Amino acid sequence: MPRPPISLNPTTLALATAAWIGAFSNWPLWQALARLPEMSSARGLVFIAGFMLAVMALTFALLTVFASRFTIKPMAAFFVLAAAFGAHFMGAYGVVIDPTMMTNVLQTNARETRDLLSGRMVLVVALLAAPPLWGLWRVRLLPTSGWRQLARNAVAVLASIALVVAIVFALFADLSATMRNHRQLRYLINPLNSFFSLGVLAAEGQAKPKGPPLAIGLDAAALPRAADAKPPLLLLVVGETARADHFSLNGYKQRTNPELAERQVLSFTEVSSCGTSTAASLPCMFSHLGRKEFNAADRDHENLLDVLQRAGYAVLWLDNQAGCKGLCTRVPNAETGDDKTLPATLCDSEGECFDEALLHGLDRRLATLPAERRAKGTVIVLHQMGSHGPAYYKRSPPERKPFTPECTTNVLQQCEHESLIHAYDNSVAYTDHVLAMAVDWLKAREADSAPALLYVSDHGESLGENNLYLHGLPYAVAPREQTHVPMVVWLPPRHPLTACLASQQSKPLSHDNLFHTVLGLAGVRAKEYQQALDMTAQCGPR
Structure with a gap:
């Protein structure tokens, strides 16, 4: 019974x-x-x-x-x-x-x-x-x-x-x-x-009060330019889960940045993130407030993109990840998966695309922006999939895996540590390739624009150190692996800023500098701009 x-x-x-x-x-x-x-x-x-x-x-x-x-x-x-x-x-x-x-x-x-x-x-x-x-x-x-x-x-x-x-x-x-x-x-x-x-x-x-975010940059305007000066074309690439200590530009033993090294970029070696996750870092790094004030704010504010658009510039956000966290809602934006002309090799059957998709048809996307705005200047933001874990092996295509054997599971503890590092480094090497392609795209537009590229990751990643994986620990106790991020700048040869910025490559910097440095590179001013946080400000007139 x-x-x-x-x-x-x-x-x-x-x-x-x-x-x-x-x-x-x-x-x-x-x-x-x-x-x-x-x-x-x-x-x-x-x-x-x-x-x-x-x-x-x-x-x-x-x-x-x-x-x-x-x-x-x-x-x-x-x-x-x-x-x-x-x-x-x-x-x-x-x-x-x-x-x-x-x-x-x-x-x-x-x-x-x-x-x-x-x-x-x-x-x-x-x-x-x-x-x-x-x-x-x-x-x-x-x-x-x-x-x-x-x-x-x-x-x-x-x-x-x-x-x-x-x-x-x-x-x-x-x-x-x-x-x-x-x-x-x-x-x-x-x-x-x-x-x-x-x-x-x-x-x-x-x-938090209901309603739209507080407006900023109401006085935003482009700085005066010489009559023969070309309009700025800035490519701002937001990396994902990249660690500064895994960039060979910063002295890492594996050759994870061979293509960028050939393009004579500037790599800044001591950059700290706003947070330890995309949700925390992304809104913060585009804010004028800085990390401490941003986290303490009791009201949402508009962001860097709003200021650039208010200054009359053409602004475009292209996303290959989980969205812009509200940053791009007031500017033209698109996702890579929406492009029906992408080659089948760039996206899988479930709609996830490699980061090269961000550059596919970029001229066509650029041409859709208002011509009068492009004549003043253009800022394009590319939001990468980068090194998003735990399935690092999915972030690089089969033909671009210089480091083997590679961990091919999302259960990271089951992998030999070396193969886990290889999977992560392959994703970094692929980011190197995508950034090199972006630099080449900019070089081809020097005849009618003043191009520049700025890349910075949103946060870092733990890869088994002290039995920690992924990211997202509270900032106060997060290890350096989760907050030490790479930042890379490319400028055309003989650019007047190059030598000045090169002297700052080992200077302690953070996401707090991003808002003000982008305004500096783009030649835009607003009352929220802080000269002390603009990496280009000490370089003098140009």
Whole structure:
């Protein structure tokens, strides 16, 4: 005879679910704690056990809010699945789930999601979610009156909070030191980290005034030019996930930049990013505010593209990634996948294109911009797919893979470290090729324009250092690999700025310089322009 189903009160079911999540679905947290040198003693083991009990109690308190006959099962299932997926990504890539990472999750498109799917993910989620989900399906809930259940839940929540307070007092010295020295640990508490981050994003969204962003550059205008001067043509290339220390222009051992080296570009070796993810860096690097003021701002502002367009320039954003994060909504823009004339070799069956697609038909796209604006000047932004992970091997075509053997999976821990580096370096070498093509395209237009190229990546990437992969750690604790980005400038031969900019190649710079330097290169001024942040300003008149 089959066993009769177990009968439980909804509060007891919440307790069982919280215990499972705390013990098993938080394994990345317990693993991170166990690696800390201060946890190697008996005192450390006591701290970990107390921390685990506190996590269970907090999860139980939150889940108990939904402990009724009609809501506990679906909410418990939601908690279990959220924790299982969170555990996989934190454990597999060494990331944490904070508001910035949650922003990345919410803005991830179908192509990026596909790159994150793997057999390992299915296995981890099944191991962490299948047993409790089976138990939820099998268990029978005991009937109880609404008021009695409400009273039971209230007592359970108060008892849980009291237990957490008691644990905090008992372990306060160790807890305060650990949280102060290893702040990222708070974003490993699963799935409370996800719920907290969603709450922060919702609160921030409500706090910001509704309506369009604040206008900037209302006085923007092009600087006077000589009668025979040619209009500027600036190609601004936004790289993706590129590390400065993997550019051979900066001394890296692998020849990842052979084509750019032949074109005598200037490489700036000490550039820091605004953030550690596209969602954080991209809006910040196009802002006039700088990283600190941008993150503290309680109102959205227009950006660099608006200022250039307000100055009368032709502006175009071309995207080969997950969109412009709202930057290009007020200027002409297009995505590579929308071009039906692209050769089949540049895009796969699912619509993902190699970065060469950004240059395909560029003359045709340029000709669609208003002629009167092009006569003043043109700025084209190319947003690359670059070295977007974890499927680095997809970012370079088969005929452009100088480094082998190459890791060909998105489960990075399964790769030999050398093959992982090869896959990443192949993507950097392909970016080198695309940038070289862009330089050649600009060279062919010197007769009727004053061309220039500026390339800078949005953020860097961890490639297994300290068991960290990908990017997105909170900026305050992010390793240099995630914030040290490459920046490259090309100018025509004998350009008056070349020698001056060459002297700044080892100067500490950041994304804060981008807004003002682009205005400098384009010959545009507005009240938001800061001369001190313009790399070209100290070079004198030209």
